[in-house]
Amino acid sequence: MTRTQSTADVSVVGLGRVGLPLALSLADRGLEVLGIDGDPARLEAVREGRMPFAETGAQELLDRVRAGGRMSLCERVADGARARHIVITLGTPSFSHIEIDMRDIRSALDDLLGVLAQGHCLILRSTIAPGTTDFVAGYLAKHRGFQIGEEVFVAHAPERIAAGRFLEEIDTLPCIIGGVGARSGEVAAELFNVFRAPVVQTSPVQAELAKIWTNILRYTNFALPNLLMMDCERHGANVFEVIDLINRDYPRGGIALPGLTAGTCLRKDFTFSEERSPAPGMLLAVSRVNETVPLFLVEGIKRRLGELAHRKVAVLGVAFKADTDDERDSLAHKLIRLLERELADVAVHDPRVTTPTMSFEEAVDGADVVVVATNHSEFCTARSLAAIAERAGASCLIVDPWNCWGAAQVFAYSSEITALVASG
Numbered sequence: 245m246t247r248t249q250s251t252a253d254v255s256v257v258g259l260g261r262v263g264l265p266l267a268l269s270l271a272d273r274g275l276e277v278l279g280i281d282g283d284p285a286r287l288e289a290v291r292e293g294r295m296p297f298a299e300t301g302a303q304e305l306l307d308r309v310r311a312g313g314r315m316s317l318c319e320r321v322a323d324g325a326r327a328r329h330i331v332i333t334l335g336t337p338s339f340s341h342i343e344i345d346m347r348d349i350r351s352a353l354d355d356l357l358g359v360l361a362q363g364h365c366l367i368l369r370s371t372i373a374p375g376t377t378d379f380v381a382g383y384l385a386k387h388r389g390f391q392i393g394e395e396v397f398v399a400h401a402p403e404r405i406a407a408g409r410f411l412e413e414i415d416t417l418p419c420i421i422g423g424v425g426a427r428s429g430e431v432a433a434e435l436f437n438v439f440r441a442p443v444v445q446t447s448p449v450q451a452e453l454a455k456i457w458t459n460i461l462r463y464t465n466f467a468l469p470n471l472l473m474m475d476c477e478r479h480g481a482n483v484f485e486v487i488d489l490i491n492r493d494y495p496r497g498g499i500a501l502p503g504l505t506a507g508t509c510l511r512k513d514f515t516f517s518e519e520r521s522p523a524p525g526m527l528l529a530v531s532r533v534n535e536t537v538p539l540f541l542v543e544g545i546k547r548r549l550g551e552l553a554h555r556k557v558a559v560l561g562v563a564f565k566a567d568t569d570d571e572r573d574s575l576a577h578k579l580i581r582l583l584e585r586e587l588a589d590v591a592v593h594d595p596r597v598t599t600p601t602m603s604f605e606e607a608v609d610g611a612d613v614v615v616v617a618t619n620h621s622e623f624c625t626a627r628s629l630a631a632i633a634e635r636a637g638a639s640c641l642i643v644d645p646w647n648c649w650g651a652a653q654v655f656a657y658s659s660e661i662t663a664l665v666a667s668g
């Protein structure tokens with residue numbers, strides 16, 4: 245077996261929302277980085293110095309890295325073997341029948357299989373189901389006969405950053421590493437030691453579980469106030485007042501606020517536990533609660549206004565969470581589809597996503613209903629509330645599960661919200 249002939253320090257396979265900021269950060273720390281992506285448009289954008297998506301501080305970082313000349317780009321995954329460390333940051337969606345979809349990872353693994361040599365360290369940065377790191381190690385051992393942990397190294401180093409905070413969190417969030425065999429963890433840590441964050445060594449399956457349960461905890465935490473919001477509607481209670489009663493001066497934890505909870509991680513990562521759960525059901529129920537919020541909002545509108553056919557409904561925001569341009573797995577899309585199925589005239593505005601939407605003014609002009617689907621900071625201002633009141637009128641129903649303006653009403657008419665905000 246030949247030893248690795250390195251022409252780069254690290255390859256990053258998949259220059260998406262996780263891979264590109266990571267590749268840039270590694271280059272910024274002085275490493276020679278090879279960035280690999282199968283999408284020519286993405287490579288072209290990076291080559292031309294354009295960030296293909298919004299991430300705080302990433303455009304300046306890209307400018308700096310281009311000037312430093314420490315990052316090269318290519319399409320072929322097999323070229324990843326030019327570096328000792330190969331980090332996989334490919335997407336890991338789930339199939340609709342609750343099973344991890346590993347096709348991108350399997351395909352990259354097969355591309356690399358013939359070119360891996362002694363000394364290579366394969367690091368899975370993607371979110372993966374428990375057992376996947378051991379599967380990858382077993383696959384390399386089976387097909388190439390490597391001693392994993394001694395000749396070739398395989399580790400899971402899950403990404404736990406929140407979108408928009410990558411550059412801050414890469415240096416602060418503890419970096420969990422689960423290495424296979426004797427030395428994989430240590431070899432993977434040689435790469436991540438370029439960041440200031442502490443490295444925490446564990447087993448592969450514990451690293452996998454820690455990552456998916458980080459997200460399951462968040463997903464569940466948000467399902468509780470969402471369920472409470474539905475319960476409050478049934479009882480004629482105000483969810484924000486009940487939450488205040490729960491949390492006020494209570495020393496044993498608190499409940500989060502309601503909202504449209506989804507996004508590319510939370511919506512699917514629970515399935516990586518659920519696919520093999522011996523006690524299935526709880527996390528499916530959590531998912532059902534969060535997935536029901538758009539329907540709950542539509543039903544709540546209909547209870548107040550009657551049929552929605554030919555009524556104008558403005559949906560503000562299609563991104564999956566505030567102040568991002570990422571609309572993958574956003575519940576706003578589900579909300580829009582449900583409203584369209586009611587034959588409503590749906591008008592959509594989002595100032596951040598790349599998909600074209602109407603202007604704010606066009607969307608809210610003459611609207612019977614305005615739904616804040618994403619609490620972008622642009623929406624949560626006195627100015628935008630005043631613009632809605634002026635353009636849609638006092639009788640426009642405002643639906644604000646995020647409590648964007650602090651009026652503490654999920655459903656209220658624009659005159660009420662304006663009065664509450666003015667008095668509050």
Ligand SMILES: NC(=O)c1ccc[n+]([C@@H]2O[C@H](COP(=O)([O-])OP(=O)(O)OC[C@H]3O[C@@H](n4cnc5c(N)ncnc54)[C@H](O)[C@@H]3O)[C@@H](O)[C@H]2O)c1
Pocket residue numbers: 257258259260261262263280281282283286319321333334335336348351352369370371372403404405406407508509
């Ligand atoms: N987005 C987040 O905030 C976030 C946070 C933590 C963890 N994660 C996890 O990180 C992983 C990556 O997520 P992401 O949001 O960056 O995904 P992404 O879809 O934004 O990026 C994947 C990239 O891989 C490329 N690609 C796909 N198949 C390829 C192939 N065979 N060869 C080369 N390139 C290929 C795509 O063109 C794309 O640019 C997922 O497992 C995700 O669950 C994401």
